[in-house]
Amino acid sequence: MPHRSFNLHLVSDSTGETLNSMARAVLARFQDPHVIYHRWSLVRSRFQLDQVLEGIKAEPGPVLFTLVDRSLRHSLEEVCGQMGVTCLSVLDPVLEVIQGQIGEQAREKRAAQHVMDADYFRRIDAMHYVLAHDDGQGVAGIEEADCVLVGVSRSSKTPTCFYLANRGIKAANVPIVPTSPLPPELDNPPCPVIGLTIDVPALIDIRRHRLKIIGGTGVRQDTNDYIDHEAVKAEILAARRLCTSRGWPVIDVTRRSIEETAATVLQLMEAWHARRGGSAPMPGSIGV
Numbered sequence: 001m002p003h004r005s006f007n008l009h010l011v012s013d014s015t016g017e018t019l020n021s022m023a024r025a026v027l028a029r030f031q032d033p034h035v036i037y038h039r040w041s042l043v044r045s046r047f048q049l050d051q052v053l054e055g056i057k058a059e060p061g062p063v064l065f066t067l068v069d070r071s072l073r074h075s076l077e078e079v080c081g082q083m084g085v086t087c088l089s090v091l092d093p094v095l096e097v098i099q100g101q102i103g104e105q106a107r108e109k110r111a112a113q114h115v116m117d118a119d120y121f122r123r124i125d126a127m128h129y130v131l132a133h134d135d136g137q138g139v140a141g142i143e144e145a146d147c148v149l150v151g152v153s154r155s156s157k158t159p160t161c162f163y164l165a166n167r168g169i170k171a172a173n174v175p176i177v178p179t180s181p182l183p184p185e186l187d188n189p190p191c192p193v194i195g196l197t198i199d200v201p202a203l204i205d206i207r208r209h210r211l212k213i214i215g216g217t218g219v220r221q222d223t224n225d226y227i228d229h230e231a232v233k234a235e236i237l238a239a240r241r242l243c244t245s246r247g248w249p250v251i252d253v254t255r256r257s258i259e260e261t262a263a264t265v266l267q268l269m270e271a272w273h274a275r276r277g278g279s280a281p282m283p284g285s286i287g288v
Contacts, residue, residue: 119168
């Protein structure tokens, strides 16, 4: 039975990432939902809210919001109530639980997660680190890494490292190339080393797409081995054996999103530090 389309208004006094993530997580549980998104971010004045209210009146639909200013919240809820439109402050239930545990009221501070504090600069520093240590670059700086990802070419090492950097994690990535030895810095690594692997057909598809993007002038001389089924199969098997021989855990990324892979990396990092009696770096918050 086809779903009827509906309007969904996401109203935030910050970037709106929290609302976007929550909406995606909920709607992913439905099959082909027909949603018309109306994203209203950085709503911090009465004038801006009036524009939002006009938009809701023109295209009514459920309203999810994260507004700190009490007067703006009250006006939004009041107008939605008059229109008979569902209006929900998505953070209130969580705030009530946390306030009950801590025993104090939360501060009324908009975009508190976006302040330029130590956590913010840690994420920026981690991003610079990833740029400098991508694809085997700057191996001498591995001692500064929080983790190292290894794997064959195009096994999603780089996007995973950038995602981790947005959590304040300095992640270096080192490619496993059949004809090249790993850098000696990985003989006794000062941080967790985690392998990424992928199914042969999936990797070949990714590599074919990559070759198509870079065009003929950028195609390597060993293109046949790069996408040949047997050669790729042997490459992946050799990489897995290498990781096993060194005691490095391996994550199969074939059917995982970057977010899922990064979450598993963080779990493996915690386990690595727990075995050594230490604690893993505390991931920073992603923009909400």
